[in-house]
Amino acid sequence: MTDSKSKYHACATCMNFVAERKNGIMIYRCARLGYDTKPEYQFNCWEPKPHIVKLMKRETSEERK
Numbered sequence: 247m248t249d250s251k252s253k254y255h256a257c258a259t260c261m262n263f264v265a266e267r268k269n270g271i272m273i274y275r276c277a278r279l280g281y282d283t284k285p286e287y288q289f290n291c292w293e294p295k296p297h298i299v300k301l302m303k304r305e306t307s308e309e310r311k
Contacts, residue, residue, distance in 0.1 A: 252302060258285035259298045 257263045262278040263285070275282050278291070294302065 254294065254298050254302055255288050255292055256285060257283045257287045257289070257292075259292075259294055261293045261295050262291075 257274070257276065260276070262276050263283070264275050264277045265285075266273045266275075273282065274284055276289075278293075283289075
């Protein structure tokens with residue numbers, strides 16, 4: 247369920263996204279890959295958080311009605 251056209255597909259909604267504050271600066275990184283990233287970036291390795299999966303499923307079922 248990793249539709250790259252999904253409005254939810256972004257690093258910030260991925261299970262591997264980590265946000266930390268260091269010396270007053272926000273640092274965003276991918277825990278799985280170990281790279282710095284930004285919340286709005288998109289990659290093919292995206293693994294949505296459970297609440298995002300629920301939102302996507304609900305949206306899909308509403309579209310089918």
